[in-house]
Amino acid sequence: MSALLKTPLYHAHVEVGARMAEFAGWDMPVQYAGLMEEHHAVRNSVAVFDVSHMGEIAVTGKDAVPFLQNVVTTNVGRLRQGRSQYTLICNERGGVIEDAILYHHDGYLLVVNAGNKQAVWEWLSGVAARFEVDLLDRSDEYALLAVQGPEAERSLQPLCDLDLQRLRRSRVRPAVLAGRGVLVARTGYTGEDGFEIFMAAYDAPRIWDGLMDANIPPAGLGARNTLRLEAGMALHGNELSPEINPFEASLERFVDMEKGEFVGRESLVDVAADGPDRLLYGFRMRGRAIPRDGYGIKAASGQGMVTSGSYSPTLQVGIAMGFLPGSLRRGDDVMIEIRGRDHEAEIVDLPFYRRENERRPGAR
Amino acid sequence: MFPDDLRYTREHEWVRIEDDQATVGITEYAQDELGDIVYVELPKAGEKFAQMETFAVIESVKAVSDLYCPLSGEILAANDELVASPELANESPYADGWMIRIRPASLEEVENLMTAAEYEALVSGLRT
Numbered sequence: 001m002s003a004l005l006k007t008p009l010y011h012a013h014v015e016v017g018a019r020m021a022e023f024a025g026w027d028m029p030v031q032y033a034g035l036m037e038e039h040h041a042v043r044n045s046v047a048v049f050d051v052s053h054m055g056e057i058a059v060t061g062k063d064a065v066p067f068l069q070n071v072v073t074t075n076v077g078r079l080r081q082g083r084s085q086y087t088l089i090c091n092e093r094g095g096v097i098e099d100a101i102l103y104h105h106d107g108y109l110l111v112v113n114a115g116n117k118q119a120v121w122e123w124l125s126g127v128a129a130r131f132e133v134d135l136l137d138r139s140d141e142y143a144l145l146a147v148q149g150p151e152a153e154r155s156l157q158p159l160c161d162l163d164l165q166r167l168r169r170s171r172v173r174p175a176v177l178a179g180r181g182v183l184v185a186r187t188g189y190t191g192e193d194g195f196e197i198f199m200a201a202y203d204a205p206r207i208w209d210g211l212m213d214a215n216i217p218p219a220g221l222g223a224r225n226t227l228r229l230e231a232g233m234a235l236h237g238n239e240l241s242p243e244i245n246p247f248e249a250s251l252e253r254f255v256d257m258e259k260g261e262f263v264g265r266e267s268l269v270d271v272a273a274d275g276p277d278r279l280l281y282g283f284r285m286r287g288r289a290i291p292r293d294g295y296g297i298k299a300a301s302g303q304g305m306v307t308s309g310s311y312s313p314t315l316q317v318g319i320a321m322g323f324l325p326g327s328l329r330r331g332d333d334v335m336i337e338i339r340g341r342d343h344e345a346e347i348v349d350l351p352f353y354r355r356e357n358e359r360r361p362g363a364r
Numbered sequence: 365m366f367p368d369d370l371r372y373t374r375e376h377e378w379v380r381i382e383d384d385q386a387t388v389g390i391t392e393y394a395q396d397e398l399g400d401i402v403y404v405e406l407p408k409a410g411e412k413f414a415q416m417e418t419f420a421v422i423e424s425v426k427a428v429s430d431l432y433c434p435l436s437g438e439i440l441a442a443n444d445e446l447v448a449s450p451e452l453a454n455e456s457p458y459a460d461g462w463m464i465r466i467r468p469a470s471l472e473e474v475e476n477l478m479t480a481a482e483y484e485a486l487v488s489g490l491r492t
Contacts, residue, residue: 030426034399036400036425039425288403292428
């Protein structure tokens with residue numbers, strides 16, 4: 001195996017005894033104190049994730065906006081300075097090459113999955129040839145931390161010069177955190193309130209120490225996955241792929257058909273007219289068995305496969321997402337095959353978990 | 365650090381032999397490696413397994429693991445309390461977290477299992 005990539009915080013993780021594992025070519029912390037404990041910390045209080053493996057691609061130049069309008073599915077023209085949006089990059093067939101967060105601060109910054117960075121880079125470079133635009137892979141310069149949980153604002157504020165209460169959801173601002181210049185965004189991938197903090201890679205150890213001193217416990221990629229699954233958030237490679245279109249994944253609200261031409265639009269117009277062949281559903285087990293990625297699903301309307309399945313620490317039952325043909329409704333029965341035996345599950349609304357008080361005082 | 369009165373498999377099960385019965389569970393090392401155990405699927409009384417045949421499944425939040433039967437034999441009982449409270453395997457791997465009781469077909473197979481000292485050597489090799 002070739003050497004794994006390490007984030008600037010690798011030694012900090014190893015020092016506290018984190019369990020490390022390979023993820024998308026990176027040696028990443030999967031858990032520290034324990035997945036369950038870390039999961040509950042984010043749901044009930046706060047924890048911090050090192051997500052420096054994520055890729056950052058800066059888009060600048062005269063045609064930055066027309067280029068982005070052409071390459072993503074959302075309306076970049078409406079993305080004002082200091083804001084971010086969840087967006088999709090599609091191929092001509094309307095399949096999802098990547099889902100990303102697009103930040104507008106000075107220039108534009110696309111934050112992409114570690115495992116897809118190379119493919120996204122190549123795709124963007126291909127489209128960019130037709131525009132006056134500069135792409136810059138800044139992934140090595142940046143570290144990225146996610147401070148997530150209902151106590152995120154209260155825990156982070158003493159370290160930060162920016163009035164976090166006034167930083168509304170999906171907004172991004174420069175700030176000084178633990179004495180270092182950073183970009184703070186009110187975004188996340190856990191279904192909780194929280195912040196994602198971009199910093200120079202060389203500042204990451206000092207800022208991390210500041211967060212540890214502020215008693216914000218670390219959480220690993222294990223909890224990150226159960227949190228995002230409970231929140232019904234897609235993971236590229238599981239719920240999204242170049243063979244899956246946004247309508248199938250119930251992400252059509254992130255496709256703006258009215259904004260003008262973009263890659264994949266023609267195919268997506270057809271999908272919108274005909275309706276998708278299959279849809280992403282949420283499943284909740286009726287018994288104790290746990291559905292896992294790749295397990296088969298049988299429904300009255302046809303068959304499918306679990307794209308993400310796990311025990312849900314919050315709901316204390318097995319949950320899963322997966323695609324099925326046809327139209328099914330909440331409460332409909334399905335069978336999930338676990339080790340050769342069919343186990344009963346029911347269709348439930350996504351997300352599985354929604355935080356109370358979803359609109360905070362700071363939110364619009 | 366591993367109890368002397370037990371024998372061990374390379375797959376991190378332990379077995380305690382008392383007269384003509386044997387009790388089986390997973391080791392302290394196994395429960396620590398697995399993390400929070402949330403599901404256990406155990407066989408029923410009367411089922412028969414060969415030595416090192418898969419007899420049960422144990423799941424943490426993240427992963428599914430097979431368990432291997434340390435000795436050939438017939439299942440006498442499974443720990444229903446463990447099925448209801450899988451976290452017992454984390455909290456008490458050598459006592460309340462036991463998995464199954466079997467009637468061993470042949471005690472000669474014990475020779476194929478590791479002593480506490482041998483198992484300790486195996487685990488310390490895995491930890492480095």
